[in-house]
Each structure stands twice: as C-alpha cells, then as structure tokens.
Amino acid sequence: MQRSALSRFSPFNWIVRQPRFERWLQKRGPLAPPFRIAYRQVYILPTRFGIIFAILLTAMLLGALNYNNNAALLLAFMLATAAQLSTFRTWRNLSGLDVGTIHTKPVFVGDQALFRLNLYERQGFERPILELDSGRQDINDTGINLSLAAEQSGMLEIPVQTSRRGWLECPRLRLSTIYPLGLFRAWSWIHPQQRCLVYPQLLDNPPPLPSPSTGDGKRNLQPEPDADFAGLREYRPGDHLKEIAWKATARMNKLISREEPPTAYSELLFKLPQTGSQDIEQALRILASWVVLAEQRGFRYGLSLPAVELTPDTGAGHRHQCLRALALWQN
Amino acid sequence: MHTETQSKVSSIAISTAADSQDLTSQQQLLNELGKAIAQVNRIVLGHPDAVRLAFCSLLAGGHVLVEDLPGVGKTTLANALACTLGLEFRRIQFTSDLLPADVVGISVYSQTNERFAFQPGPIFSQIVLADEINRAPPRTQSALLEAMSEEHITVDGKQRELPRPFFVIATQNPVDLAGTWLLPDSQLDRFLLKIKLGYPPAQAERMLLEQPDRQTFLTSAEPILNTDKLQTLIQRANQVHASGALLDYIQALLSASRQHAQISVGLSPRAGLALLRASRAYALLHHRQHILPEDVQAVFVALAGHRVKIIEQHSEQTPDPSQIAQDILHATAVP
C-alpha cells in the first residue's frame, strides 16, 4: 500500500488534491468549450519521471563538479538545458489549440456515456500525443490520446460508466501532453457544461407489454384472432392464457407465447401500476423497456405518469421524449 | 508583367494547336451550356445555386435529390431541366400504393404474339422525375434506387439497359411530414447531390407573382442541348485535371468528416470519388480545365449532407447535417 502510494505520487496529483487548488481554479473562471487554449491557461509541472531524471542529473552534476570532470559536467548541462528547452515545446504543444464543443448522446444505465471532444489545430504545426483524462479513479481514461497534424482536426472520446438515471454531468477534463521528453506535463482544464441524459436501465427480460389500453374511453383494439403473428417466444410469467400458442407448446414441449401482432393501429398507454412493481426504480426500468419494445414493434404508445402525460405517438423523437420523462421523473 | 502572361497564354494555344478544332467546339459547347443554365434560371426563379448544382450533377453523371417543402418549385426545376436539355422526359408521381412494376415496367401476355412482351415502365427515359419519392413504400423506392445504381433493370431474368444519359431527379418532402417513408440510409448515396431549394428571395418571388404561369414558360422553352452534346460534356468533365494539392485537400475533408465529434459514420472512399467527380463537373461549369478548392467547397455540402451519419442527439436540438458539413469545411485548411 505504502509502495503503491509512493509509485503513484506525482506533483500534479498532489496539487490537484488540495482543496485550495480547487477554489483557486474556480476563481480563474470556468473554461467551457468551445474556446482556444490561451497561453495563460496552460499549466506545466514536472512529471514523476521528470523528478527522477532531475535527481539523476543532480547526481551526475555533483560527481562531475567534485572530480572536476568537465566532459561529464558538459553532458549534465546538455541534458539539463535540453530538458529546460523541452518545457517550451511541451507548453506549445497545447497552447493555441482550439477546443470544440463536447457532444454526447443519451444512454441507458449500465452503458457507457461517451463524451466526445473535438479538437482543431489551426496554428499550422504538428501537435503529437494530446492526452485526455479526468483525474478520477472511477473513469477508465488511460491511453486516450490523439496526435494532430498541422491544420487538422480530431476527436477524443471519454467513456464514463453510468450507474443511475437522470443527468450525468461531464466530469472536469484535463487535456494534457508530456511530449516531447516526458519530463514535464503541460495541461489545461476543460469544464464542460455538457451533461448526458441517462435513461433508466433496460431489463434483459421485461414483463410482456400490457394489453392495449382498456377502460380509458380510448379505442379498445383486440387483436384479430386470425391475424398472423410476428412470432413465437418463450412463455414469461404474466402472459395471458389467451396469448399462449397451444399448438406450438405441444410441439416444443414447453410453454410458448405469441408475440404481439405488429398492427400499426394498436395504441398503448403505459402507466406505473401496470408494471406491478412496488419499487419505483424497478417500475421505471420496466416502463423504459416497454417504450423500447413498443417502438421496435411499431406500436403507437404513450406514457401517463403522475405529473407527466405523453399522448400516444411513434417515432424516434417520441421514444426519446418518453425515455427522457422516465429518466428525469422525480429526479 | 502583362506581356508575360500573354505570352503564356499564346504558348498554351500553340501547344494545343492540333486540337484547336476541338478547342473551339468545346468553347461552343460550354457557351451552349451557359445558355441552357440561363434558360433554366429564367424558368426557376431565385435558385441559381440549386440550378448550378443540378447541372453539375448532370455533367458528373449523377442523380439529384431535391428536398424541400411542397410548392417551392421542385417539379418546375425538373421540368425546366428536361425541356432545356432536349432529352426524353418522364415523370413518376410516387404514392403510397405505387408498386415496383409501375416504375420499371411489366411483362404482359400479348394475345397476338402469343408470348409475354415487356412493357417498359416510365423509368426507361433519359430524365426521370421521381416526384415525392418518400411517399412510396420502401420496396418501390428501392426498385428505383437499384435501377439508378446499376443503370440497367432485370425483369423476368432478362437484363434491360436503361437509356443514356440516365438522370434521375427525385424530390422529397422533409421527413417530419406525416405519411412518408424515410429513404434508407444505405441507399441515399445513390444520389450524388442533395439540393435544397428553400423559399425564393423576395425579388424573385415578386417576379414570380408578376409573371404569367410557369407552365407557359415551360412550353415555350426550347431545347438547347441534345444527347450527343451532353455526352461530350460529360466526357469533358471527366478530363478536368485534379492536381496533387487538390487531392490532398479532398482527402483532408474526408478524414475530417471521420474525425468529427457529431458524426458517427464519416464519408466513405466512394463518397470521396463522388466528391472528385462533382468537383470536376463544377469546374467545367466555370469553363475551367482544373479543379480549384472553391469547386470542392461549392459541392461539398450538397454531397456530404446526406452521406454522413449524425449521432442522434435528441436532447436539445438535432444538428443539421448540412450545418455539420459546413463545419467540416471551415475546420479544414486549404493546403
């Protein structure tokens, strides 16, 4: 434990963990993309390897000075000045870069939310190995890097694991580079104002869709008995007796249910009580799964939650509206 | 300095003395092309860019998809093109009950010959106007789209060639109108360019109200080009020079489209070839023997808009593909 803490030590991490640093950073104002990284917004510190290198150089320097070994002294000075010059190149690798807006698309709980960042090189020189990370332990952001040629644009993507529905704020991002020598890290903060909508988790095996709305004064559309059905599937608890395909059941030796026929005229209105679940979160998951299923099968569907009413419709836009309502409901 | 340029010009002239005949005929052809464009512009008021793109697509041997609200002059544009070019012209009004056979044709048993005879559909025509293509069911749509890509039709196991040149102008209502089927993404790139008309500018719209009905213009329009001339022009367009620097530029655009944060699938190499083809035609429209970056830029939005797949972003506002194409243009440096 002690050792790993030591091996993880870097001046950067140490500074970032200071609460005073956070306050200071806030004072400097948020850097919400799109913006161009100004020279003042580039910070630079030696890396862990940079410190090891400095110790080695100091040892070499002291030895050379002591023995007045001038060639070794010259070597130590050469390396020290090269390291010093590399800071300028490291800093320049970041300075003047254009950071575009961050884009993301809604995901379901359990999936990875991808925040995509566009970078534009407009200064006319190459910028190798730009790294993006969040400095957070729970985000797997190792090795996200990109090299931009002169006057080229590129994209970096940071995956964030989702664990709850609702809005997921994009973490504070750090765009950094250690090029060319790896002795110094120059970085710049990006405070995206972007957030990602996280829909409730989809269930692998959701209960069957409820029968088309009944008793609401809406059209009660019973599936015609002779309508050709889209297919058969295994029986799930909760399937109505009428839905069981007895012939197929006899053939396959297990309970088989009919899939709902894909008639464009069915209208479904999902409500919380239909899910039969006491747990609100579970109920929302079931509703979300239903919305996805209904859209897949081409139904017209709507959502009726306390304080939220979405009239039956179809299409990608409607699906999003429903899922969004579920994601944000009482959240 | 001035004389230097003149001497340069004359040297070019000498070098191509052998083809001087050719050169004058080409000049003549280009002049006629200019006249044709002018005539179409007289009929379709207020959309000179769209008209130029339509001609560009024609010269590049590609098909055009015109997308806009009903009543802005899509059909007029197609009609005007057909009249002016002096080509055989058919119109297919796509409806929800249109069958594939209604487009490509059908084999009918002929009593007199005592065998099946093929009755060619409206697609066997040099210019086909597929009106409101997204109102037909997908099967019918793909019948047309397949014919467009393969330039022949197979009916009853027999392959039938389509006439040359074969040029489809499809019109489409924006998808958010009810009762439409979206064209499948994978087949959208059968159209070289997707043109938007939009409302005409105020000046043009006023003139539209003032002048007699467009139909009278159409009937009075004279064919300016013909099949042979058009074929020669298409051939000429193919010979327009693309320099190394220009190819670099096109490549940079392609890779920028793949790098864009809002695009999930960028432009394919086939799209790159199409871009080159369209740019060639556009350069020829401007009487040039070589492509300039400006030519590429002029066709890029119309070409890339329907080929990139945008990341669905329902949250706030759906990004407009042509806006993103414009973004890519702005982010890419001319070498």
Place this chain on the structure above:
Amino acid sequence: MFTGFGIMAKLTKRRPLVQRSVVLWVMATALFAILPHLTRMPILLSAALIAITGWRVSRFYRNPHWLLRTITVLCAVFIISWLYEGLWGRLPGSQLLCCMLVLKCLELNRSRDAMLMVSLSFFVVATWFLFSQSPLTFVYLVTATWLGLTTMIVINRGGTEQSEIRSMFVQGARLAIPAVPLALAMFFLFPRLSVPLWGIQGGELEGVSGLSNSMSPGDISNLFIDDGPAFRVTFSDPQPSQSELYWRGPVLTRFDGKRWTQSIYSSVVTQIKPERENADLSYEIELEPHRRQWLFALDYPAIYPGDSRLGLDYQLRSIRPVSNVRRYQISSDTSFRDNRALNSTLLNESLRIPDHVGRRARRLVAEWQAQDDSTNAIMQRALHHFRDNPFFYRLDALPLLDDPIDEFLFDSKVGYCEHYASAFTFLMRAAGIPARVVTGYQGGFDNGEYFLVRQSDAHAWAEVWLDDEHGWTRVDPTSWVAPNRVQQGSRAVVDVPNWLHAPWLVDMRNQVDKIRHWWNKNIVSFNANRQSRLLQPWGIERVDQRQLLLLLIVLSVIISAIVFWWYRRVDHIQHVDPVVRAYHKLLHRLRHAGIDTPIHAGPQTVMQKVIAYCPDIRQQVENLFNRYIHHRYAAPNISVEEQPQQSNRLALARRLNSFKLPKRR
C-alpha cells in the same frame, strides 16, 4: 434505493506495453552508451552483453522468469567482483553499470522501463568520461545526447514507423543542437567547486600509459611505440636546444639486482631550494593525466605550483595524483647545482649494489681503477667502453634473465636507454662513485606554439656525484651509443614500426594534437581557478560566483529567447515547394493587414478579398493569383517553350514574396 448508486469501482489503470520499434530505439541507445566500455571489458563479457542485446531485439525474445533475471544480475555482480577483485573503483563500477543497463532490457515492458533505460544510458555515457576526455569524446557526447533525446521522443510518441525515423532525428536535433550553446554557457559560468566535497582516491593505474615508479631494463620499450602525448610545454622564454630538454621525472636510487626503485628520501622535502630570483627559464606544462604524483620539469625548478613539493632528489611531486589534465607554471634555474644535499644516508644508498649481480662488471671496473683512479677517468672509460665496443641501440632487445648487468655488458650488447643508464650507474657505483638512474622524457616536438612531448620520448639517464663543487651531474650514456637519440629525438633511432612514421602521418598526428591541446587547454583543464579569471580578456581581473551566476542567468535568458524564436519558425509546416511556402507567408501578411483569410479560404476566394481590399491594383493581384492557381492546380504544361520548371517556380515564389499591399487610404 438506487441499486447502481455509489459504485465507485477502482479501476486498475495499466499502461500499455511498448511497441517493438521503441524497444529497438532503446536498445540502440543502450548499445551506443556501452560501446566505448566494451573495448575495456574482457572479451567474453562484452560478447555476452552484445548477445543479450541481440536476443532482446530478435523475434524469438520472451520475457524470462523473474528468478532467472535475478540470477543473471547476481551472476553479473559476481563476475565483475571476481574479475576486478571488488566492485569499488572506476573500472569495475562502470562495467557493472553497463551490465545492469543491458540486463534491464530483460524487463523492458512499459514506457516507464524504456525511459529509465535511457536515463541509465546517459549515466553510462558519463562514466566513460572518467576514462577519456579527448575531443573525440565531445563528439561522442553530443551524439549520445542526440540519440538519447530522440529515443525519449520516440518513447513518448509510442513508437515510430520506418518512414518517420528521419523526422524523429530532426526532432531530437531540435532539442540537442540549441542545448549546446546553453550548456557551454553553463559550463563556463556555473559556479565550480574549488575544493572537492569528498575525497578523491588515486592509485588506480589501469590503462594509463606513462612512466612507472620503478625501472627494470626492458620496461619502457612499450612506451616507445606509444605516440600518445605525455605533456605539452609552452615556453615563455627562448626555448633551450633539443639536447638540453631533459624532463626530469622519478629518480631511482635503490637497486636490488633487477629493479631500480625510488628512495624513501625522495619524498623528503628539500630545505635547499633554487632561489626564485635566479629562475631564468619559465614555461607552462599541460600534463596528460598519469595518475601518479610526479610533475615534470627541467633542472632545477625554482618556481612551481603551490600544491607540489620538491624532494631531496629535486624531484617535483604533486600532493594529489594527476587524474585530470593539469596545467602548471614552472620556472627553472638552469645554473643551480645540486651539490649540498648529499648526506651520508643518501650517499650510502647511492653506492649500494647487490653482490649477486655484475661480477664481471666489477672486475672490469677494478681493471680501470688500476690504471687511473680518478672519478673523471673512470667515467670516461665507461662511456668510451660503450662507444668503442660493438654496442647497439635497439628497442627490440631480448629480455635479460638472471643478471641484467653482466648479460647486457658482455653478452647481448644490445639495448636502449634503460639498459645503458642502468649499466652505467652500476659501473659507477662499482667504482665507488655515487650514481643514480633518472627517468623522464627527453626532447619533444616543436608543434608551432607549443612543444609536444610524447610517451615515445620516454628516456632514462644517469646522474653522478662528481665532487662537492659540481654535485650531481647528468650523464647520458645513451648519447654515446646513439647520438641521434638525444639530438633529434626518439624518432631518429626508432625503426619499428616504419609506416607509423610516414611524414604525412606524423604531420597529421601533430595537427590532431593541436586540437587536443586546444581542447585540453580550454575545456578539460577548466576549473574554479580559471573560471574566476574568465573575464580577464575584457579587463575584469576576478569575478566571484555571484557575478558568474548573474551572468549565467542573463546569458541563458538571451540564448533561450533566440532558441524559442527559432522554434516558432521551424515548428510551422515547412512546405517543400517554395511557391507554396511563399503563398502561405503571403496569407500571413494579409491576415496581419486585416484581410480575413481563414484557413479554409481557397486561392480564388482570397483573390476576391484582396481585390475588394485594394481595387486599384486589381490587374496585378489577378495576375499574381492566377499564376499561383495555375502553378498549383492546373495540369502540368507540356509546352516545348516552357521554361525550366524550377526557375519558373522560384520566379513565382519571388513574386509572391515581393507582393505588397498598398497603404489603405
């Protein structure tokens, strides 16, 4: 309630493995670092290191088990300590470092390991400078720095393609080249230590050629073919003639029958010194390190460095061994006579000869004494003995086995200075005349501004106590056998190997030595003392370290500013085509003038904007831009009259460069 809430999984963020190209780069750097060390290693060890390197870069390489790695490291430590009887010291230390560097490659998996190996390589390079600091090592230093920095860049890029190697080296050079002036500034201005922080140990003699503190006939011969420099002399007074240049080194008084060694009295400081006022010959010596204490001088040093002592035998010794190039000022009193220092002990020592050798020689001396007993007569007889009998001066003399005196005098009669000096001294002692052997260098080569004394100029002669008036007097028996040796230098009598002394080769060597001299003078022997006198040419007598530091900071800032400016220039894409380069410069100028030319603007768009900006020169602008467009986008012209492409190109580039926007009214 929220089942997914609060899961903050600690991910193991593992860095990816390094690419094969990175391994190749790192191994090349390591190999380059150990290359000079390999020449000093036992052949089997260096072969093993090369084999491990080869295995690591081959396609058959698999990471060995950790146990095997540990055993290999232990083996290396054991072998080195067995070879050199310990690990402490320059040679075993540096070779152990080499082994560790190469063995680290068995654990070269992540970029961290690669970076560590490069740093270690730099350290190995630095240890080489303990062995040599010649001008060639400077070239080696710069090359090694360049290669090392390039490798670091490659590691941070995560690898290279074959086609990128050149550009990688260019990137490396952009760090290494500007580092040279900055490093030199630091070198001269960084405060030096005038007193070492910790002890400097001497006594390690391996691999350093030069005189030793004992002599047995046949010893020096390996020096004669060593053309390496021993020291250089710059005379400020008119230089003495060649035959006067006896550079006095160790004085050997004791003789055990085989070997001449120094007397313990030579380290006793003499009380009777030549007077400083009498010094009439001053010169500066630049001594190559020989890791002994003695300093060379002409007879007899009157003014000498403060950290050296003059012994009873007037031999000059430094307090510390000479482990670096050393420059010192000496003034000699040529008229001084060493005639007062002979006490009884020293006298006894100067007469003692072992009984078991030189019996025939003693009989010969007895014969001479029977004829004339005077010191002078005996001396003359001895010298004439060498000249009149068939004695030869040859370097390839056979080794003398049992009795080096008799065998030489009566049997072989072939030898060189050591043999003659040794035999002559023996004869004198046998006659009861105090005598001793002096080793040192004789002569030197006038290389323009300085005198070069090579190892091959090593010489041995005798000193005889004549009487109380003359004291110790130098007698060189070799000059009676081979007068050329003393008059023209060692080269006149040496005939092996011949080709090494071809005139052009000798000339070239002398030129090369001039570089070495300059290098030694200005770089290698630069120290705290010289540093304080750095600004003397500008009239500032002494600078202290604070002023130096200030100067260093100012100079660093200036040089850094220049380098940064240079970086800004070279970083931008350099178009190979001069026309394109000129066009982009023009765009830059237009932007400065306020014409909005974004990067995505094509040439025609730019032209329209320029025309809109200054419609007066429309013709000129159109002309220029059309030519550019034609050059860049039109099909190549196949006209016969076409001017050569290149000159056309340059003309257009010139026109683009000379285009100026008119001032806006």
